[in-house]
Amino acid sequence: MSTARAIGSPLPRTGFSRTVWYCLIVVLSALVIVPQVWATETGTKDNNKYTGNPDGYVGVGACRDCHSDIVKRYSKTGHPYKIQKVDSGPPSYPANTSPGVPEPPADKSWKDISHVIGGYAWKARFMDKQGYILTGDKNRQYNLPNADLKTEAGWSGYSASAGVRKPYTCGSCHTTGWKASGKDGPHQDGLPGIHGTWFEPGVTCEGCHGPGLAHSNDPEKIAQPFEENCGDCHRRGRVTRIDSNKGLIRHHEQYEDLLASPHRNLKCSACHDPHRSVKYKDGGFKGTKKTCLVCHEKQVVKIHAKDKFECITCHMPRAAKSAVSVKQKFIGGEVPEGDVRAHIFRIKPHPLWNMFSDDGKFVRINDDGHAFLSVEYACLACHTDKDRSWAIEEAGNVHPE
Numbered sequence: 001m002s003t004a005r006a007i008g009s010p011l012p013r014t015g016f017s018r019t020v021w022y023c024l025i026v027v028l029s030a031l032v033i034v035p036q037v038w039a040t041e042t043g044t045k046d047n048n049k050y051t052g053n054p055d056g057y058v059g060v061g062a063c064r065d066c067h068s069d070i071v072k073r074y075s076k077t078g079h080p081y082k083i084q085k086v087d088s089g090p091p092s093y094p095a096n097t098s099p100g101v102p103e104p105p106a107d108k109s110w111k112d113i114s115h116v117i118g119g120y121a122w123k124a125r126f127m128d129k130q131g132y133i134l135t136g137d138k139n140r141q142y143n144l145p146n147a148d149l150k151t152e153a154g155w156s157g158y159s160a161s162a163g164v165r166k167p168y169t170c171g172s173c174h175t176t177g178w179k180a181s182g183k184d185g186p187h188q189d190g191l192p193g194i195h196g197t198w199f200e201p202g203v204t205c206e207g208c209h210g211p212g213l214a215h216s217n218d219p220e221k222i223a224q225p226f227e228e229n230c231g232d233c234h235r236r237g238r239v240t241r242i243d244s245n246k247g248l249i250r251h252h253e254q255y256e257d258l259l260a261s262p263h264r265n266l267k268c269s270a271c272h273d274p275h276r277s278v279k280y281k282d283g284g285f286k287g288t289k290k291t292c293l294v295c296h297e298k299q300v301v302k303i304h305a306k307d308k309f310e311c312i313t314c315h316m317p318r319a320a321k322s323a324v325s326v327k328q329k330f331i332g333g334e335v336p337e338g339d340v341r342a343h344i345f346r347i348k349p350h351p352l353w354n355m356f357s358d359d360g361k362f363v364r365i366n367d368d369g370h371a372f373l374s375v376e377y378a379c380l381a382c383h384t385d386k387d388r389s390w391a392i393e394e395a396g397n398v399h400p401e
């Protein structure tokens with residue numbers, strides 16, 4: 001049986017004086033608190049389960065513990081395979097994605113190669129045992145076979161003008177937690193050709209979401225950011241101009257394209273699932289019905305009846321190039337077709353419209369900041385038995401008034 005204590009004092013009424021009680025409390029709490037602080041610092045407390053690097057990166061292994069579904073999906077995209085260390089054999093890619101990089105450059109064996117760059121979507125480049133990128137006018141870049149353009153796998157040169165020792169400085173877009181250095185290092189794995197260090201190779205969860213150690217240790221209290229940063233990497237130099245070469249937009253300029261398009265205020269994830277690939281039918285483009293037609297619900301396509309919902313057929317032609325391109329000859333001219341789709345969307349069916357600047361180095365952008373596809377790219381790469389004036393006339397009939 002317990003007897004009610006007197007209200008007013010939290011301390012039991014015994015023979016001890018108040019001072020003695022206070023001393024006891026201080027000593028007892030010290031015994032409880034000190035080990036806790038100590039435990040926190042040495043990482044034995046539960047919410048310090050994970051340890052990371054000093055910048056707060058923890059690694060994809062931690063994310064997998066709680067987000068295994070997303071890790072599974074993202075593991076089929078190109079992002080994590082952007083740069084792979086190899087050990088006397090070819091790099092590997094997830095099943096049902098890239099056909100892979102079967103051989104090293106002709107004059108080398110896998111024993112001469114430390115890392116393979118890319119090889120998931122378009123092409124691969126190679127780094128020697130010191131970490132330098134192999135350069136030269138042939139046999140330096142492996143181009144994957146391309147089903148859209150019907151090209152076979154093959155080799156081309158890479159950066160011949162850069163000399164034989166091209167340092168690897170590409171890490172800000174290809175790795176996670178990259179810290180650029182210079183020829184004096186520090187160097188990743190001590191390889192002098194790599195002018196910087198990374199936390200993880202490839203673009204992993206934290207490559208987009210930022211360091212995740214704090215969130216991993218206390219997800220209820222510390223939210224992980226998920227603002228988009230696609231434009232940090234899917235760009236090239238100045239974002240107000242779109243670089244081009246030989247009649248094709250250069251690759252990784254989706255951000256610049258979008259800024260010059262009617263969709264400059266859209267996020268990439270309006271159309272993309274950032275955790276899925278657009279390659280190999282993985283659903284990274286959420287689809288016409290879930291994107292284009294949600295916003296353009298009244299848009300009717302009069303011709304291309306069988307194909308009418310594929311808005312990207314005309315509005316996102318392959319007007320950019322990463323690895324390979326082909327020439328399409330139409331009546332009265334020809335147009336290159338590349339291996340990357342443009343994100344410009346607007347089409348200008350006008351007899352005098354040239355999509356590129358006079359020197360061919362940039363996409364033409366008007367005073368309002370808008371770029372436009374010309375009918376060569378939007379129509380004639382397919383309609384090779386027609387000419388420009390046919391395309392310009394028919395363009396006006398695609399969508400009824």
Ligand code: HEC
Pocket residue numbers: 058059060062063064065066067205206209211212213215216217219220223224225226
């Ligand atoms: C111990 C489990 C755990 C780990 C480890 C973990 N997360 Fe989470 N994460 C969660 C939980 C639980 C939520 C949902 C929180 C909520 O709804 O408030 C969450 C939410 C998120 C969100 C959405 C943000 C939000 O506020 O809803 C992102 C992004 C995220 N995690 C990314 C990551 C990344 C990247 C990693 C690895 C670096 C990671 N998480 C590791 C448990 C974890």
Ligand code: HEC
Pocket residue numbers: 060063064067070071072074079203204205206207208209226227228229269274275
């Ligand atoms: C290419 C960049 C990118 C990568 C890589 C990436 N994310 Fe995300 N993630 C995003 C963006 C952008 C969003 C917000 C999407 C939106 O708003 O629709 C997001 C949303 C999330 C969310 C909250 C919404 C949801 O889908 O549940 C979680 C959780 C998350 N990411 C976890 C992860 C984890 C874990 C990884 C690694 C396996 C990862 N992400 C890799 C860009 C990325």
Ligand code: HEC
Pocket residue numbers: 078117118119120121122123124125133169170172173174232233234235236251252253254322340
């Ligand atoms: C500003 C960011 C950025 C820099 C810097 C950069 N890249 Fe890339 N790279 C990308 C993006 C984004 C892609 C994929 C999108 C595209 O090509 O349109 C890509 C694609 C590639 C691919 C093809 C990948 C595949 O799976 O087919 C290779 C190879 C490549 N880059 C090599 C390099 C090398 C070598 C360097 C340094 C000399 C470099 N990149 C510097 C952003 C960059």
Ligand code: HEC
Pocket residue numbers: 076077078079081082118119120121122172173174175203207208228229230231232233234268269272273274276277278279284
């Ligand atoms: C840290 C740099 C970086 C960020 C941030 C980034 N990407 Fe990428 N992205 C790349 C590189 C590099 C490649 C080439 C990877 C490869 O194919 O080998 C690539 C490839 C792609 C591809 C083609 C390959 C595939 O798997 O489908 C798509 C689509 C893509 N990125 C979309 C996005 C979107 C959407 C975002 C933002 C939510 C984003 N990326 C953020 C660097 C980045």
Ligand code: HEC
Pocket residue numbers: 262263266270271288291292293294295296311312315345346347
């Ligand atoms: C989230 C909404 C949204 C989505 C998704 C969207 N659009 Fe748009 N689109 C717009 C808005 C808003 C404009 C008008 C911008 C303006 O008036 O400058 C526009 C304009 C356009 C235009 C140019 C109109 C012109 O003035 O010439 C084209 C073409 C276009 N969209 C095609 C597409 C296609 C193709 C898709 C799917 C791949 C798509 N849009 C997805 C919102 C969207």
Ligand code: HEC
Pocket residue numbers: 292293296299300301303304307308309310311312313314315347348349395396398399
């Ligand atoms: C056969 C090629 C083709 C297809 C397929 C196509 N468009 Fe177009 N679209 C055009 C052309 C060409 C123009 C420019 C017409 C002009 O300026 O006279 C245009 C113009 C537009 C415009 C500007 C406003 C207008 O009506 O002129 C929007 C918005 C648009 N398209 C959205 C879409 C959407 C959404 C889809 C898919 C449902 C789609 N387009 C499918 C060729 C196409």
Ligand code: HEC
Pocket residue numbers: 230231234254255258263266267268269270271272278285291312316339340341342343
């Ligand atoms: C209005 C819709 C829309 C927006 C916004 C959008 N994309 Fe795309 N993107 C697409 C479609 C559609 C494809 C082609 C999918 C296919 O080939 O099946 C694509 C393809 C790509 C590819 C692969 C290129 C290729 O041809 O294989 C990359 C990389 C990419 N997008 C990156 C981005 C980035 C980064 C952003 C934001 C800066 C962005 N996209 C914004 C619709 C969009």
Ligand code: HEC
Pocket residue numbers: 303304305306307313314317375377378379380381382383391394395398
């Ligand atoms: C990806 C290839 C492709 C592109 C790009 C394309 N078309 Fe077509 N087009 C076809 C095919 C295939 C058919 C026949 C099947 C059908 O009607 O769906 C066709 C049919 C047509 C027809 C009706 C048949 C005819 O020959 O008179 C017209 C008109 C037409 N396209 C105009 C255009 C215009 C204008 C553009 C550019 C704005 C364009 N197409 C872009 C492939 C394409």
